[in-house]
Amino acid sequence: MTDERNAAQYAAAIAEARQRLIGFAEGCSEEDWSISPLDGDPRSVGVVVDHVAHAYEYIGDWLRQILAGQVIEVSSDIVDRFNADHAKQAEQLGQPTRAQAIDHLNRSGDAIISLIAGLDKAQLDADEGRVRLFAQISIRHADNHRADIEAALGHPA
Numbered sequence: 001m002t003d004e005r006n007a008a009q010y011a012a013a014i015a016e017a018r019q020r021l022i023g024f025a026e027g028c029s030e031e032d033w034s035i036s037p038l039d040g041d042p043r044s045v046g047v048v049v050d051h052v053a054h055a056y057e058y059i060g061d062w063l064r065q066i067l068a069g070q071v072i073e074v075s076s077d078i079v080d081r082f083n084a085d086h087a088k089q090a091e092q093l094g095q096p097t098r099a100q101a102i103d104h105l106n107r108s109g110d111a112i113i114s115l116i117a118g119l120d121k122a123q124l125d126a127d128e129g130r131v132r133l134f135a136q137i138s139i140r141h142a143d144n145h146r147a148d149i150e151a152a153l154g155h156p157a
Contacts, residue, residue: 003136007124010135011117017142018052018109022102024146025049033098037152045149046101047090052142053104054086059134060112066127067119074130112138 005013025033033046043051065072090096096104116135124132149155 003132005135006121007117007119007135010124010132010139011113013139014109014113014116014135014142017139018105018113021049021052021142021146022105024150025098025102025105028098032153034095038148039152043087043090044095045153046095046098047087048145048149050090050096050101050104051083051086052145053101053108054082055141056105056108056112056138058082059138060108060115063112063115063131063134066131067123 028045034044036042036044038048041048062072062074116138119131124135
């Protein structure tokens, strides 16, 4: 079954997933914010939350390039490099505060939500459906990280 949501529905779903992550971040204890609860992932909760905001930025860049008719290359290696660069930057600059991460989520989330909300069906289907796929990823990404962290911390889902 294909996902045939329209742009407004995608934008609303991204906003809802982002808000669930923000709600989690706001309720996270200071101790939990600073630990690395995910097996095999050295990033703290704060860095992972900020990572979602960072991902909204690079996904938004890809969307703008596709919509401008450019051919883009996206692979797991490219995503892994972006994520490693973000983690390294966080290591060098220090973990983002809760306020910084939430502000970043709001700014980058607003930008991608606005971008997607303004698309028509042909634009969503651009590049063999990649725009639609990136909208879906933008929803799942926030929810998946939140759910993984909640489970690792023993918080109810």
